[in-house]
Amino acid sequence: MPISKKEISPSQMIVIVALATALSLLGDSMLYIALPVFWKEASLDSIWQVGILLSINRFIRLPFNPVVGWVYKKIPLKSGLLFAVLLGGFTTLGYGLFSGFLAWVILRGLWGIAWSFLRIGGLSIVAILADESHRGKLMGLYNGLYRLGSLAGMLIGGIMVPIIGLKAVSIAFGFFTLLGVPLILLFLKSSDGQHQSESPEFREKSKLYPSQLKYKMALIATGFLITMLYQGVFTSTLSPVIERLHGQSIYIFGAVISVTLLSGLIQAARWVWEPFLGRLFGQWSDGSKGRLPLFAGSLLSAGLAFGLISSSLPLGVWLAIIFIVMISATSITTIMDAIALDASKNTNVVSFLTKYSIAQDVGAALGPFVGYMIIGLRNGFTYLYWSGAGVFILLGILWSSVYFFGKRIRHKREGHIHLH
Numbered sequence: 001m002p003i004s005k006k007e008i009s010p011s012q013m014i015v016i017v018a019l020a021t022a023l024s025l026l027g028d029s030m031l032y033i034a035l036p037v038f039w040k041e042a043s044l045d046s047i048w049q050v051g052i053l054l055s056i057n058r059f060i061r062l063p064f065n066p067v068v069g070w071v072y073k074k075i076p077l078k079s080g081l082l083f084a085v086l087l088g089g090f091t092t093l094g095y096g097l098f099s100g101f102l103a104w105v106i107l108r109g110l111w112g113i114a115w116s117f118l119r120i121g122g123l124s125i126v127a128i129l130a131d132e133s134h135r136g137k138l139m140g141l142y143n144g145l146y147r148l149g150s151l152a153g154m155l156i157g158g159i160m161v162p163i164i165g166l167k168a169v170s171i172a173f174g175f176f177t178l179l180g181v182p183l184i185l186l187f188l189k190s191s192d193g194q195h196q197s198e199s200p201e202f203r204e205k206s207k208l209y210p211s212q213l214k215y216k217m218a219l220i221a222t223g224f225l226i227t228m229l230y231q232g233v234f235t236s237t238l239s240p241v242i243e244r245l246h247g248q249s250i251y252i253f254g255a256v257i258s259v260t261l262l263s264g265l266i267q268a269a270r271w272v273w274e275p276f277l278g279r280l281f282g283q284w285s286d287g288s289k290g291r292l293p294l295f296a297g298s299l300l301s302a303g304l305a306f307g308l309i310s311s312s313l314p315l316g317v318w319l320a321i322i323f324i325v326m327i328s329a330t331s332i333t334t335i336m337d338a339i340a341l342d343a344s345k346n347t348n349v350v351s352f353l354t355k356y357s358i359a360q361d362v363g364a365a366l367g368p369f370v371g372y373m374i375i376g377l378r379n380g381f382t383y384l385y386w387s388g389a390g391v392f393i394l395l396g397i398l399w400s401s402v403y404f405f406g407k408r409i410r411h412k413r414e415g416h417i418h419l420h
Contacts, residue, residue, distance in 0.1 A: 008187050010129035011138055016187045017125050018142045020085050020180030021118050022149030026173040027092030028057070028111060029150040030157030033264075034166055041166045043099035053101075053108050055368075060112030061361045068116040069354030077121050077128075077350075078188050084117035085180040093174030096167040116357070122146070123353045127341040133286055136338040140282030143334055144275030151271035154264070216343050216352065218402070222395055223336060224359040229306070229388045230329050231360075232367010239263040241381055245312055252315065266319075270326045281331040285338055292403035295335045296396045302328035303392030310385035 008016075032054060035042065039050050072080050091111045098107065122142065130138040153173070160169050242250070243259045250262050257265075281298075285291035305324040313321070344352040374384040 008189070010131075011134070011141075013188055014126055014129055014138050014142050015145060016183050017081060017122050018145035020081065020183050021122055021146035022152070023177045023180045024085055024088035024092075024114065024118060025146065025149030026153040026156075026176055027088075027095060027170060028115075029153030030161070030169060030173060031095070033154045033158045034161040034169070038161060038166045042095070042104060044101055044104070049101050053104050055365075056105060057108045057112035057115065058361060058365045060109045061116050062358065062365065064113050064116050065120070065354055065358045065361060068113070068120055069350055071117075072120060072124065072350040072354075073348075077124055078184060080117050081121045081125075081188070082181065082184050084114045084121065085177065085184060087111075087114040088118070089174050089177035089180070091174075092177050093171055096170035096174065120350065120354055120357050123337065123341065123357070124344075124350050127344050127349045127353065130341070132342065132345075135341055136282030136285035136291060136335060137279055138282070139338040139341060140278030140280070140334040141275065143337065144278040147271045147274050151268055154268065212343075212346060215402070216347075218398065219336075219340060219343055220356055220359045222399075223340065223356055224363040225391055225395065226332055226336060226363070227360040228363035228367040228370070229391060230333070231364040232369075233371040233384065233388060234309075234325070234329075235267065236368035237371045237375060237381075237384070238266065240375065241309060241385075244381060245310075245318065246315060250315065266322060266326070269323070270330060273327075274330055277327065277330045278334045281334045282338055285335045290403070291335050291339050291342070292399055294331065295339065296400040296403060298328050298331040298335065299392050299396035299399060302332060303389045303396060305389075306392055307386040307389030310381040 035050050035054065036047070039047060044050065044053075068080075087110055091107045091114065094107045094110075095104070098104070126135070126139055126142050157169055157173075160172075239259050242263055246259075248259055249256050250259065252262070281294065285294050302325055305321050305328070308321045309318075309325065311318075340353065340356045344356075371384060374380045374387075377383060
């Protein structure tokens with residue numbers, strides 16, 4: 001039953017959820033820029049507490065993701081998303097209202113729970129509302145729009161915190177986050193359904209692989225490795241690899257900029273293009289050839305470029321390689337999420353997407369640990385990035401074989417039908 005008088009299309013509802021998620025990310029993303037500098041304003045005692053506060057939300061999600069998945073089986077997705085936005089808004093307000101390490105540990109833990117509800121609920125909404133012919137496009141649009149919240153949080157937070165203070169910006173962002181509540185209340189339909197009928201063509205495609213369990217296990221393992229390499233290793237070690245290769249100050253475009261600024265600009269660029277390129281890659285994956293050829297090609301492209309990140313190259317060439325890796329990241333994560341949504345349609349949507357999200361969170365949590373353990377070795381950057389390149393290439397070969405194996409099964413079935 002519609003919540004509003006005016007009928008809202010499924011794609012518009014997906015956009016609404018993405019925007020509410022983006023608003024919820026404002027405060028969290030702002031902290032990654034502001035807290036390492038203005039930690040005394042939060043009444044913290046030492047800089048080491050900043051590291052704990054910026055990572056504890058990820059570790060909280062690991063035990064809570066299964067709980068959130070179980071809760072979503074009992075309540076409508078709309079209720080869970082509404083709860084998440086409220087909790088996210090109140091935790092962001094809390095950054096401005098409460099001080100001290102213990103209070104902030106609680107706030108960051110609550111934010112981790114809120115993000116679990118947002119992530120699992122958002123993926124489930126796209127899986128349920130997007131039909132198979134537009135699922136990749138809408139997945140790319142959803143990912144791109146909600147990541148704009150991270151971009152806005154970092155940019156606006158980076159500008160405003162030095163001017164008006166961490167507490168004032170946190171309170172302002174908290175109220176902005178709560179704007180997601182009326183969006184969900186007014187424009188999102190209530191739905192308990194976790195299954196949606198697919199076309200005969202989609203059901204036929206879903207039978208291409210004799211073992212759906214192995215297929216889903218491969219997808220979950222791929223999600224773990226990709227998240228570990230991109231969100232974990234690449235994001236956390238980009239600044240030190242720039243410093244190692246090009247020094248603490250970099251001369252670019254007629255100006256001298258710091259390592260941290262260049263790293264921030266590079267990673268912010270992805271959030272700028274994500275709504276456009278993510279949607280484009282998703283739309284291409286909706287085509288007649290399916291998602292796997294583009295997915296495998298993107299993995300192989302990332303593999304060829306990823307290892308070169310650790311190589312001593314001219315800055316212009318090195319930046320070109322970085323952008324190849326990041327564009328591949330947009331393609332890989334968009335299509336991988338769309339494949340996960342396809343796979344979830346043959347089972348309980350929330351249950352499968354919960355497992356998929358857990359694997360990604362474990363990868364994101366382990367990535368920095370693995371990265372910094374390896375770069376501490378002699379030639380550690382080389383080992384780290386070329387090992388990552390090998391993982392990408394192996395995954396590309398794996399998903400290429402899955403595609404050709406499925407294609408061979410399809411040809412055999414078509415030949416059998418023609419004989420009869």
